[in-house]
Amino acid sequence: MIQFIIRRILIAIPTLLVISFIIFAILDLAPNDPTGNLPMTVPAEVREKIRESLGLGQPMHVRFGKWLVQFFVNEPLNILHDGFGITIGDAENRTRILSWATRSPVVDLIIQRTPQTLWVVGLSYLFGILIAIPIGIISAYKQYSWFDQVGTFVTMVGFSVPTFFTGMLAIILFSVQLKWFPMIYDTTLEVNSWDNFVLQVKQMFMPVAVLALYNASQLSRFMRASILDNLNLDYVRTARSKGRSEQVVLLIHVLRNSLIPVVTLIALGIPTIFSGAIITEQIFRVNGLGQLLIIGIESADIPLVQTLTFLFAVLIVLFNLIADVIYGILDPRIRYD
Amino acid sequence: MTENSTPAETVESVTQHRSLWGDVWRQFRKHKGAMTGVIVFIFITLMVSIGPLIHDIEPSAINFSERNLGPTLAHPLGTDNIGHDTLAQILAGGQVSLAVGFLAMLIALFLGTFVGVLAGFFKSLDGPLMRLTDLFLALPILPLLLVIILLFRDTLRRLYGPEAGIFLLIVFIIGITSWMHTARIVRGDVLGIKEREFVIAAHSIGTKKRRIIFRHILPNILSPIMVSATLGIANAIITESALSFLGLGFPPDFPTWGRLLYDGANFIQITPSRAIWPGLFIALTVLSVNYIGDGLRDALDPRLRGR
Numbered sequence: 001m002i003q004f005i006i007r008r009i010l011i012a013i014p015t016l017l018v019i020s021f022i023i024f025a026i027l028d029l030a031p032n033d034p035t036g037n038l039p040m041t042v043p044a045e046v047r048e049k050i051r052e053s054l055g056l057g058q059p060m061h062v063r064f065g066k067w068l069v070q071f072f073v074n075e076p077l078n079i080l081h082d083g084f085g086i087t088i089g090d091a092e093n094r095t096r097i098l099s100w101a102t103r104s105p106v107v108d109l110i111i112q113r114t115p116q117t118l119w120v121v122g123l124s125y126l127f128g129i130l131i132a133i134p135i136g137i138i139s140a141y142k143q144y145s146w147f148d149q150v151g152t153f154v155t156m157v158g159f160s161v162p163t164f165f166t167g168m169l170a171i172i173l174f175s176v177q178l179k180w181f182p183m184i185y186d187t188t189l190e191v192n193s194w195d196n197f198v199l200q201v202k203q204m205f206m207p208v209a210v211l212a213l214y215n216a217s218q219l220s221r222f223m224r225a226s227i228l229d230n231l232n233l234d235y236v237r238t239a240r241s242k243g244r245s246e247q248v249v250l251l252i253h254v255l256r257n258s259l260i261p262v263v264t265l266i267a268l269g270i271p272t273i274f275s276g277a278i279i280t281e282q283i284f285r286v287n288g289l290g291q292l293l294i295i296g297i298e299s300a301d302i303p304l305v306q307t308l309t310f311l312f313a314v315l316i317v318l319f320n321l322i323a324d325v326i327y328g329i330l331d332p333r334i335r336y337d
Numbered sequence: 338m339t340e341n342s343t344p345a346e347t348v349e350s351v352t353q354h355r356s357l358w359g360d361v362w363r364q365f366r367k368h369k370g371a372m373t374g375v376i377v378f379i380f381i382t383l384m385v386s387i388g389p390l391i392h393d394i395e396p397s398a399i400n401f402s403e404r405n406l407g408p409t410l411a412h413p414l415g416t417d418n419i420g421h422d423t424l425a426q427i428l429a430g431g432q433v434s435l436a437v438g439f440l441a442m443l444i445a446l447f448l449g450t451f452v453g454v455l456a457g458f459f460k461s462l463d464g465p466l467m468r469l470t471d472l473f474l475a476l477p478i479l480p481l482l483l484v485i486i487l488l489f490r491d492t493l494r495r496l497y498g499p500e501a502g503i504f505l506l507i508v509f510i511i512g513i514t515s516w517m518h519t520a521r522i523v524r525g526d527v528l529g530i531k532e533r534e535f536v537i538a539a540h541s542i543g544t545k546k547r548r549i550i551f552r553h554i555l556p557n558i559l560s561p562i563m564v565s566a567t568l569g570i571a572n573a574i575i576t577e578s579a580l581s582f583l584g585l586g587f588p589p590d591f592p593t594w595g596r597l598l599y600d601g602a603n604f605i606q607i608t609p610s611r612a613i614w615p616g617l618f619i620a621l622t623v624l625s626v627n628y629i630g631d632g633l634r635d636a637l638d639p640r641l642r643g644r
Contacts (some may be wrong), residue, residue, distance in 0.1 A: 015475055022476070026485060156370075156631075160624040162575050164582045165616035168602060172609045275479040279579055283602075293480055294583060297487050305484055312477030320475065 001328065008324050012317050019313045020071075024064050027302050070097045071307065075107045101301040109292060109304065110311070116187070117288030121277045124208045128215030129266060135216070136223025136262075141250060143228065151220070158217030163276065167210045167283035174206060181206050187287040207284040215273060222265055226258040260330045267323035271315040364636040371632020374625035381622055385431035394422040396429040396592055408610075417604070417611055427614055430592035434619070437508055437577045437593070442569035444512025449519025450562055454550060456520070457527025467524070473517045479579070485510050486585050500591050507586060511573050519565040526558045560637035567630030571623045578619050594619045 074096060096105040135155070139148040158166075175183040182203050191200050230236065231254060239249045278290030285291075289308065296304035365371055389396075399421065408415050415423050456466040486506060493502035530536060531554070539549050578595025580586035582602075587593050589600065594615040601611030 015472060018472060019475060023481070026481070027488065153370075156627060157620075157624060160571065160627045161620040162579065162623070164579065164598065165620055168598065168605065168612050168616055172605050172612070176606055176609065271477070275477055278479060279582065282583055293483070297483050297585065300487070305480075309477055309480040309484060312480055313475060316475045316477060 004328050005325055008321050012321050016314065016317050019317070020068065020310050021064065023306060023309050023313065024067060025060075027306050028060055028063075067097070067306070071310065075105075078105075078107070097303050097307055099296075099301050099304045101296070101299045101304070106304050106307045110289065110308065113287060113289050113292045116185075116286055117274070117277055117281070117290065120204060120207050120280070120286055120288060121211065121273055123204070124211030125215055125266075125270065125273055127208065127212035128219060131212065131216040132219035133223055133262075136220040137227060137250070137255065139220070140224040140227035140231065148224075152224075155217035155221050158213050159221065162279075163210055163214050164279050164283055166213065167206070167280060170206050170210055171283070185284050185286045207280050207286055210283075211273065211277065211280050214276070215269070218269070219262065219265065223258070223262050226261050227254060230254050230258045260327065263330065264323045264327045267319050267326055270319050271312065274315060275312060361636045365632050368632035368635055370628040371636075374628030374632065377621060377625040378629065381431065381618065381625070382435065385428055385435060388428040389425070389432075392422075392424055392428065394425040396421065396425040397590060415608065415610055417600070417608065423611060423614060426592045426597055427594070427618060430594045430597050430615065431618060433504070433587070433591070433593040434574055434577060434595070435622070437504070437511070438570045438574040438622075440508045441511035441515070441573035441577070442566055444508065445516040445569050445573070446519060446562060446566055447516075448513065449516035449565065450523050450555075450558075452516065453520040453523025454527055454554065454558075457524040458531060458546070458550060458554065463524075466520075470517045470520050473514070476514070478514050479576075482510055482514065482576070482580060483583065483585050486580065499588060503587055503591075507577060507580065511576050515569060515572055515576070519562065519569070522561045522565060523558055526561055527554055530554055530557050560633075564630055564634050564637065567626050567633060571626040571630070574619065574623055574626075 078096065097107065098104070099106050099109060102109070135151050139151045142148055171183055174180045180202075182199075185203050185207070186199070189196060189200055189203070191197050235257075236249060236254060239253045240246075244253075274289065277288065278293060280286070281288045281290040282294060293305065293308045295301075296308065417423060417426075452466050452470065456463045456470075486503075489506060490503060493506045496502060497505060536549060536553050539553055544552075574594075577586060577593065578598065581593050581595030582599045584599060587596050589596070597615035598612055598619070601608070601613075601615065605612050
C-alpha cells in the first residue's frame with residue numbers, strides 16, 4: 001500500500017511542475033503590459049522602472065524559478081510562521097508573491113477569501129451528497145418505477161441546466177418576487193447573535209441550494225448506475241439465498257460495493273466544484289476565491305491570477321491522488337497495476 | 338404446406354431486412370426522451386436559422402421610444418432598456434451559441450479521435466499521449482479559459498476584427514480543452530478492436546496501417562465518437578455561455594445566449610424576462626442534446642438493443 005501511494009506521488013510531482021510551467025508560460029508569453037493602463041504622459045523610462053519593480057526585468061526561466069521557490073518554499077514557511085508561530089529560516093526578508101493591484105501578498109488575499117468559498121462550496125457539496133445517495137439507491141432498486149422516472153428526469157434537468165440559470169431563476173423567484181432571501185451576499189455580516197445567524201443562513205441558502213442541486217443530480221445519476229451494475233451480480237443472489245433480508249442485502253452488501261466508484265467520484269469532484277463556484281459566487285456576489293480570480297483577471301493582476309490558477313491545479317492533482325489512494329484502499333485489485 | 342410457407346418466409350425476411358443502422362434507429366425511436374430531444378433540438382435550430390427571416394427586426398436596432406416593453410405584437414418577447422428587440426437578439430444569439438457549440442465540438446472530436454487512435458494503435462505513442470491527456474485533465478479549465486481570453490483577446494481582435502477574432506478564440510480554446518474524454522474512450526475501444534481477427538487478417542494480407550485505421554478501425558469506434566459528439570456540443574454551449582456570463586466572452590454588442598443572460602442579470606428587477614428567455618434556451622438546448630446522447634448510447638449498445 002505504501003509503495004502504491006509513493007508511486008502515485010512520484011507521478012504527481014512532475015505533473016504539477018509541468019502544469020505550473022504551462023500556467024506561467026501562458027501568462028508570460030501573452031502580449032500584455034502591466035503599464036499599459038497608465039496615462040500616456042508617463043515617460044518610457046518610468047514605465048521601464050515600474051516594470052523592473054514588478055520583477056519583469058529578468059529572463060523568463062529566472063522568474064519561473066523564483067516564482068516556484070516563492071510558491072513552494074516561502075509561502076508555506078510563512079503560513080507556518082504566521083499561523084502556528086513556527087519560524088524556520090529568515091522570516092522577515094523572505095520574498096513573497098505580491099499582487100500587482102494591491103501590492104499585498106497574494107497568499108494573504110487568498111486566506112481572506114477562502115472561508116466564504118469553503119462554507120458555500122463545502123456545504124453545497126455535503127448537501128449534494130446527502131441528497132444524491134438516497135435518491136440513487138431508491139431509483140436503482142425500484143428501476144422504472146414512478147420514483148425512478150421522476151428522479152431520472154429531475155436529475156437530467158438538474159445536470160443539464162447550468163447553475164448561472166438556476167441561480168438567476170432562484171433570485172427572480174425568491175428574492176425579487178417572494179422576498180424571502182436577500183439578493184446579494186452581505187460580506188460584512190458577522191455572526192455574533194442569533195438574529196445575525198439567521199441572516200447568515202438566509203443569505204447562504206440560495207447559493208448553497210443551487211450548487212447542491214447541481215452536484216446532487218450528477219452524483220445521483222452515477223450512484224444509480226453503480227447500484228444497477230451491482231444488483232445483478234452473483235454475490236447478491238448468494239446473499240438473498242442465504243436468507244438475508246432485502247434491507248440487509250441492499251444497504252450492506254450492495255451499497256458497500258457500489259459506493260467504491262462513487263466515493264472516488266466525490267473526491268474527484270471536489271476541485272471541479274471550486275471552479276464551478278466561480279460562477280455561483282459571481283451570481284450571488286459571494287466574495288470567495290472565484291470572485292477574487294475574476295477581479296484579478298479584470299485588473300490584469302498577473303501574480304494573483306497565476307497563483308490562484310495554480311492553486312486550482314494543485315487541488316485537482318491532489319484530489320486525483322486522494323481518489324486513487326481511496327480506490328486502492330477500498331478495492332485492493334487496483335493496487336497491482 | 339411446406340411449399341406454401343417457404344415463399345412467405347422469404348418474402349418476410351426480405352421485407353424485414355435489417356441493417357445495423359436500421360436497428361440503431363429502431364432502438365433510438367423507442368427512447369421517448371431522446372425523440373423529444375431530437376424534435377426540440379431541430380425546432381431550436383430551425384427557429385434560430387429561419388427565424389430572423391420571419392421576425393426581421395435588426396437585433397442591434399436601438400429604439401429609445403420603446404424601452405423595457407412587455408410582450409407586444411411587434412416585439413413578442415418585449416424589449417430591453419435601450420429598445421433592442423429581445424426575440425431578434427435571442428435568435429441572433431442562438432446562431433452564435435449553436436455555431437460555437439458545433440465548431441468547438443468538431444475540433445474536440447477531431448483532436449480526441451486523433452490522439453485516441455494514435456495512442457491505441459501505436460504502442461510506442463501510448464505512454465506519452467496518455468500522459469499528455471492526464472496533464473490536460475489536471476488543468477483547471479475554467480480559470481485557464483478566462484485567463485487566455487483576457488490575454489489574447491486584443492491581439493486577435495486586431496488580427497481578425499472584433500467579432501471574428503473573439504469567435505475564433507472561443508471556439509478554438511473550448512475545442513482544445515475538451516478533447517480528453519473522447520481520447521480516453523477512443524483509445525480504450527481501439528485497444529480492443531486492434532486485437533480482433535479482422536484487423537489481424539488485414540495486417541496479414543499486407544494492408545497499410547493508415548488504411549487499416551480508416552477502413553477497419555474508425556467505422557467500429559463510430560458509436561462512442563457519436564456519443565461524445567453530443568456531450569461535446571452540450572459542454573461547449575455551457576462553457577461559452579459561462580464565459581460570456583462572467584463578462585469575458587463575446588463583446589456587449591454581439592449577442593449570444595450567455596451574453597444576453599449576463600446583460601439581463603442586471604435588470605432582473607425591472608424585466609426578469611430578459612434573463613429568463615436566453616437562459617431557457619440554453620437549458621432547453623443542452624437538455625435536448627443530453628437526451629439525444631442518452632438515447633444514442635442506449636441505441637448503440639448492442640447489449641441493450643432489441644429489448
